[in-house]
Amino acid sequence: MVQTKQSFEPPDRPAVTVDVVIFTLREREVHVLLLKRRYPPFADQWAIPGGFVKLDEPLDQAARRELEEETGLQDVYLEQLYTFGAPDRDPRMRVISVAYFALVRADVQQIRGSHESSEVQWFAVKALPQPLAFDHDQIMRFALDRLRSKLEYTTLAFQLLPEVFTLPELKQTYEQILGEKELDRGNFYRKIKEAGVLESVGKQRESGGRPAALYRFQANRRDNDFVFRWREARIEPRGEGAVDDAVRD
Amino acid sequence: MVQTKQSFEPPDRPAVTVDVVIFTLREREVHVLLLKRRYPPFADQWAIPGGFVKLDEPLDQAARRELEEETGLQDVYLEQLYTFGAPDRDPRMRVISVAYFALVRADVQQIRGSHESSEVQWFAVKALPQPLAFDHDQIMRFALDRLRSKLEYTTLAFQLLPEVFTLPELKQTYEQILGEKELDRGNFYRKIKEAGVLESVGKQRESGGRPAALYRFQANRRDNDFVFRWREARIEPRGEGAVDDAVRD
DNA sequence: CCATTTTGTGTATATACGACACAAAGACAT
DNA sequence: ATGTCTTTGTGTCGTATATACACAAAATGG
Numbered sequence: 001m002v003q004t005k006q007s008f009e010p011p012d013r014p015a016v017t018v019d020v021v022i023f024t025l026r027e028r029e030v031h032v033l034l035l036k037r038r039y040p041p042f043a044d045q046w047a048i049p050g051g052f053v054k055l056d057e058p059l060d061q062a063a064r065r066e067l068e069e070e071t072g073l074q075d076v077y078l079e080q081l082y083t084f085g086a087p088d089r090d091p092r093m094r095v096i097s098v099a100y101f102a103l104v105r106a107d108v109q110q111i112r113g114s115h116e117s118s119e120v121q122w123f124a125v126k127a128l129p130q131p132l133a134f135d136h137d138q139i140m141r142f143a144l145d146r147l148r149s150k151l152e153y154t155t156l157a158f159q160l161l162p163e164v165f166t167l168p169e170l171k172q173t174y175e176q177i178l179g180e181k182e183l184d185r186g187n188f189y190r191k192i193k194e195a196g197v198l199e200s201v202g203k204q205r206e207s208g209g210r211p212a213a214l215y216r217f218q219a220n221r222r223d224n225d226f227v228f229r230w231r232e233a234r235i236e237p238r239g240e241g242a243v244d245d246a247v248r249d
Numbered sequence: 250m251v252q253t254k255q256s257f258e259p260p261d262r263p264a265v266t267v268d269v270v271i272f273t274l275r276e277r278e279v280h281v282l283l284l285k286r287r288y289p290p291f292a293d294q295w296a297i298p299g300g301f302v303k304l305d306e307p308l309d310q311a312a313r314r315e316l317e318e319e320t321g322l323q324d325v326y327l328e329q330l331y332t333f334g335a336p337d338r339d340p341r342m343r344v345i346s347v348a349y350f351a352l353v354r355a356d357v358q359q360i361r362g363s364h365e366s367s368e369v370q371w372f373a374v375k376a377l378p379q380p381l382a383f384d385h386d387q388i389m390r391f392a393l394d395r396l397r398s399k400l401e402y403t404t405l406a407f408q409l410l411p412e413v414f415t416l417p418e419l420k421q422t423y424e425q426i427l428g429e430k431e432l433d434r435g436n437f438y439r440k441i442k443e444a445g446v447l448e449s450v451g452k453q454r455e456s457g458g459r460p461a462a463l464y465r466f467q468a469n470r471r472d473n474d475f476v477f478r479w480r481e482a483r484i485e486p487r488g489e490g491a492v493d494d495a496v497r498d
Numbered sequence: 499c500c501a502t503t504t505t506g507t508g509t510a511t512a513t514a515c516g517a518c519a520c521a522a523a524g525a526c527a528t
Numbered sequence: 529a530t531g532t533c534t535t536t537g538t539g540t541c542g543t544a545t546a547t548a549c550a551c552a553a554a555a556t557g558g
Binding site: 209213 | 536537539
């Protein structure tokens with residue numbers, strides 16, 4: 001496939017990697033998966049999993065491969081986040097990183113440890129080790145911002161919950177991601193039910209007080225004409241344009 | 250800077266380019282800048298301007314360089330769009346393209362023709378030549394989707410208009426980008442004025458009927474805490490997740 | 499000076515939002 | 529049993545916001 005042609009001789013090439021911010025829900029809190037680096041640079045610091053893109057490999061396939069290597073998970077929600085390319089972000093060489101974020105369900109927890117690095121560990125996003133290696137603090141901020149903002153108008157939260165869940169669990173997930181503020185139960189329930197994306201599973205489950213009804217996300221709704229806006233606990237709308245300004249990438 | 254280190258020998262590297270979708274307003278319509286390719290592949294087809302990223306060059310600086318080379322413009326709004334990396338998107342070799350979109354003001358029209366390609370031309374987005382070279386049709390769809398969706402909650406439209414403009418012009422710009430449907434004048438005026446981002450310039454200008462008042466965008470509002478939602482002419486919310494699905498990149 | 503065109507403003511109705519009260523369903527203790 | 533406690537679920541009410549639409553204002557031209 002690589003064939004030299006007239007007037008198409010690219011200069012020295014940067015390396016290209018994918019990094020994947022993997023979110024999940026553990027004990028009702030949002031967590032991300034980090035690896036501890038064994039060698040310099042940034043030895044003994046925590047980093048987002050990632051690796052080189054193979055020459056004939058699509059970008060999101062590379063992201064899925066990394067995800068699978070680190071967690072053993074397949075078929076998770078994956079979305080490209082942003083591409084980071086500051087010339088000095090890796091001191092060894094020019095590395096351009098296409099960052100992704102992934103959401104894995106709370107009930108599929110057969111996460112296997114990785115072989116490559118000394119340690120793999122879930123961290124609550126509220127208690128991340130800092131600083132992370134490379135520019136991964138910045139990537140993490142991007143991922144969290146995106147997750148928060150998309151939560152306001154998509155069904156992303158369902159990707160984090162187990163197959164079957166209760167409304168209090170769903171509500172708590174929203175609160176976790178959006179911030180501290182507690183959402184109003186009545187308004188939340190009404191809005192989510194009016195959206196018509198929930199399917200009752202009839203059963204119940206105990207949790208201290210009155211049992212909560214179980215629901216399942218309407219999987220058949222492949223027509224994603226669904227918009228679920230949540231404004232009550234609005235986070236400061238630091239628009240992406242401003243973010244970009246801050247990147248100076 | 251490039252130094253070989255232990256256990257960090259990347260495989261053959263893909264080439265990395267930046268492509269820039271450049272939007273402007275010409276005769277009240279949204280246009281994009283395209284180049285006609287002189288050589289294969291895709292000879293004589295139209296393409297989005299772009300080029301290789303230099304080894305020590307930040308990504309958005311590369312995008313600004315391409316933009317400047319093609320249009321002579323500086324200090325325009327620029328935002329990273331998405332990174333396209335399908336292995337076969339360029340038949341010659343593996344090329345990963347970081348796409349950007351730019352908004353240039355209508356009044357700064359000293360666009361100089363390019364030297365590199367045979368032709369440079371503005372096209373109305375409603376009358377694009379098709380198909381474009383490479384996967385540029387897809388990139389164009391992405392850019393338009395992003396422009397539309399960001400128009401609902403940011404001040405992006407002002408980046409397309411000249412320094413001083415009228416409310417009918419602003420309204421028409423929104424209509425152009427959002428689609429066909431005509432927005433309600435009363436509601437639009439009220440909303441935009443309540444947002445408090447307009448500064449009256451007092452003067453007037455003729456246009457057939459009653460003269461329209463002139464306004465300037467409040468530049469001092471660098472604090473982008475401003476949110477301008479427009480819902481009336483809601484476009485089908487094909488969320489980015491769905492878009493990603495469609496990419497299969 | 500009256501018709502026409504386009505800009506600008508006001509109003510009325512419907513819908514959505516946010517705060518809050520209260521009922522329902524279990525567990526547990528007395 | 530009965531009452532208290534806790535959490536879930538539903539209803540309501542005032543307010544804000546959105547949308548549709550009417551009408552006034554400022555020019556132009558016969």
